[in-house]
Amino acid sequence: MGKPVFYINGKFVEENEASISIMDHGFLYGDGIFEAFRAYKGRIFQFNEHMNRLYDSAKIIALNIPLSKEEFKKSTVVVYVVPLPGMKKDRSIRIIISSYQRPSACILPGSSKMTQYINLILARMEAKARGVDDALLLDTRGFVSEGPGWNIFLVKDRTVITPSIASSILVGITRNVMIRLFKELNYTVEERDVVVSELFTADEIFGTGTGTEITPVIEVNGRKIGEGKPGPVTNRIDEKFKEFKKDNGTPVYE
Ligand SMILES: Cc1ncc(COP(=O)(O)O)c(C=O)c1O
Numbered sequence: 001m002g003k004p005v006f007y008i009n010g011k012f013v014e015e016n017e018a019s020i021s022i023m024d025h026g027f028l029y030g031d032g033i034f035e036a037f038r039a040y041k042g043r044i045f046q047f048n049e050h051m052n053r054l055y056d057s058a059k060i061i062a063l064n065i066p067l068s069k070e071e072f073k074k075s076t077v078v079v080y081v082v083p084l085p086g087m088k089k090d091r092s093i094r095i096i097i098s099s100y101q102r103p104s105a106c107i108l109p110g111s112s113k114m115t116q117y118i119n120l121i122l123a124r125m126e127a128k129a130r131g132v133d134d135a136l137l138l139d140t141r142g143f144v145s146e147g148p149g150w151n152i153f154l155v156k157d158r159t160v161i162t163p164s165i166a167s168s169i170l171v172g173i174t175r176n177v178m179i180r181l182f183k184e185l186n187y188t189v190e191e192r193d194v195v196v197s198e199l200f201t202a203d204e205i206f207g208t209g210t211g212t213e214i215t216p217v218i219e220v221n222g223r224k225i226g227e228g229k230p231g232p233v234t235n236r237i238d239e240k241f242k243e244f245k246k247d248n249g250t251p252v253y254e
Contacts, residue, residue: 007075010066032115033057038210043249045210047073049173053113060112092230093133093207094219095147097196098123102137102145102168110145110168120148134207136199136220139168144194150207150215151175154198155233161198164191174208181240187233204231214238 006018025031035054038045051069058065065072100123102110123135136152139145144163146152151172154161160182163169182189199205203226205217214237216230230238 012075026115030115031061033061033063033113034115035113036210040245040249043251045245045249046173046177047250049176053171053173057112057114060109061114090230091212091214092216092218095134095136095217096127096130096132096221097199098126098135098137100126100135100137102139104140104168107140110170111165113170117148124148132219138196139163141167141193142196143167144196144199145169147207150209150212152194152217153178153206153208154194154202155204155231156198156202159188159190160233161190161192161194161202163194167193172208172210174210174213177241177244178208178214178237181237181244185236185240199225202226204234206230206234206237214241 004015006013006015008018008020020027022028033054035050035057037047037050044050051073055065055069067075100119103119105111108114108116120137123137127133127135134147134150136147137145144152145167146163146169151162151169151174153175160178162175162179165171169175179189179191199220200223205220205225207215207217209215214234216234218225218228218230
């Protein structure tokens with residue numbers, strides 16, 4: 001395997017030269033943006049969409065990336081690759097509604113993938129302490145927002161509902177793919193404010209994200225959702241997503 005190359009302040013350097021000042025804002029305060037990609041069989045999924053979000057994240061915090069998207073794509077900057085654990089056959093999760101909220105966009109713009117994840121980590125710790133798999137956070141208005149690393153979808157009859165950008169969500173790449181696939185399957189998709197009681201009356205709920213793909217949510221605050229197992233619409237979109245993944249990817253080595 002070749003040596004990793006690091007790109008720091010406009011220079012390509014080796015690992016032992018890859019250093020930053022201890023006064024650097026990223027080091028001191030954790031300021032920064034990042035992006036996480038997923039590759040299936042050597043092909044990066046939704047590469048352009050992830051690159052666009054990276055540049056949008058930079059714009060939101062007024063960070064100048066001194067490379068064009070094309071230059072960025074061609075050069076190895078820092079690539080940290082980890083195999084993701086295989087998916088469990090039954091990936092269903094039980095969640096609680098966290099006492100932590102997603103900050104409003106005028107406190108921290110959630111649409112930028114910024115490094116301040118402590119809010120989400122606290123929510124996840126709360127969930128683990130209460131003996132469930134994960135947490136769902138509301139926005140500061142009390143509407144449903146998102147989980148730590150995943151967007152949420154509700155299914156009610158043939159309507160698919162997901163919180164809009166107004167609910168302090170990260171606009172997930174997987175979420176956008178889901179919306180597109182549901183529309184192709186002729187479902188009605190509503191991006192809007194979601195109230196907590198809609199969770200309890202939903203037929204099905206699932207989360208979406210690069211790390212977790214599609215994760216059925218079978219219990220919220222101790223209450224069973226639908227039949228308490230992955231529902232037919234979740235299974236249908238999972239199949240459709242599998243097909244989509246096969247045909248959509250940018251080879252890692254072009
Ligand atoms: C806070 C948050 N919401 C949602 C998501 C899902 O986004 P994507 O589908 O782009 O992975 C992520 C991804 O890591 C996230 O960090």
